[in-house]
Amino acid sequence: MNIKGIIFDMDGVLIDTEKLYVRFWCEGANFYGYKMKEYHALSIRSMARPFAIEKLKGYFGEDFDYYKVHQKRIELMDKFIEENGIETKPYAKETLRFLKENGYKTALATATGIEKTETYLNQMGLYEYLDEIVCASMVLKGKPEPDIYLKAAEFLGLNPNECIAVEDSPNGIKSASRAGCVTVMIPDLDLPDENTKKNTYKVLENLSELKEMLLKIN
Numbered sequence: 001m002n003i004k005g006i007i008f009d010m011d012g013v014l015i016d017t018e019k020l021y022v023r024f025w026c027e028g029a030n031f032y033g034y035k036m037k038e039y040h041a042l043s044i045r046s047m048a049r050p051f052a053i054e055k056l057k058g059y060f061g062e063d064f065d066y067y068k069v070h071q072k073r074i075e076l077m078d079k080f081i082e083e084n085g086i087e088t089k090p091y092a093k094e095t096l097r098f099l100k101e102n103g104y105k106t107a108l109a110t111a112t113g114i115e116k117t118e119t120y121l122n123q124m125g126l127y128e129y130l131d132e133i134v135c136a137s138m139v140l141k142g143k144p145e146p147d148i149y150l151k152a153a154e155f156l157g158l159n160p161n162e163c164i165a166v167e168d169s170p171n172g173i174k175s176a177s178r179a180g181c182v183t184v185m186i187p188d189l190d191l192p193d194e195n196t197k198k199n200t201y202k203v204l205e206n207l208s209e210l211k212e213m214l215l216k217i218n
Contacts, residue, residue: 001217005105005156005163007149010112012168012188015120016087020077028072034060042189045169046111048142088124091207096129098211107132107152111142132156144171149179170196
């Protein structure tokens with residue numbers, strides 16, 4: 001293995017927002033009478049909009065109004081963050097600093113929009129450590145398709161197999177694996193199932209173990 005770059009998912013990997021997405025997807029859907037449970041919201045983590053719409057209509061029927069529920073989710077979540085703030089995941093800044101100091105190229109591959117992504121990263125003091133940012137809007141197909149990881153590797157000037165992809169969700173792992181990256185999962189809200197494990201090079205407990213892994217590899 002010749003690892004030169006690390007590509008991170010953002011929500012649930014670098015910043016502790018994944019739990020908020022799940023909570024407010026459920027609250028937004030329930031506001032309009034759709035009985036969304038946590039497992040419904042978990043199933044669309046990191047999933048690009050067209051795939052998420054299809055998935056949710058499969059759960060709640062063709063009349064499920066994705067855009068109305070999505071807007072309500074945004075309103076509720078933005079209000080919560082404005083009042084309570086957000087936190088980084090454990091060892092996020094220390095890990096990014098280590099990568100920068102040791103010559104690794106770094107990128108972000110996120111389903112979150114660019115404006116909100118930059119806002120979050122600046123608030124958390126993480127923006128300066130990332131060389132490239134790729135959002136779902138920048139590629140033809142988002143996760144679980146491989147486009148976003150292929151684009152991130154391209155931006156870094158690397159082959160996908162020279163990049164470790166760090167993810168917390170099955171959809172993200174599938175995307176990174178399809179792109180040919182070395183996939184690392186740090187579970188956030190649930191543990192990987194058997195299919196996810198098959199596409200994962202290594203499952204770590206937290207970001208500090210990524211540093212240890214890289215020291216052994218290189």
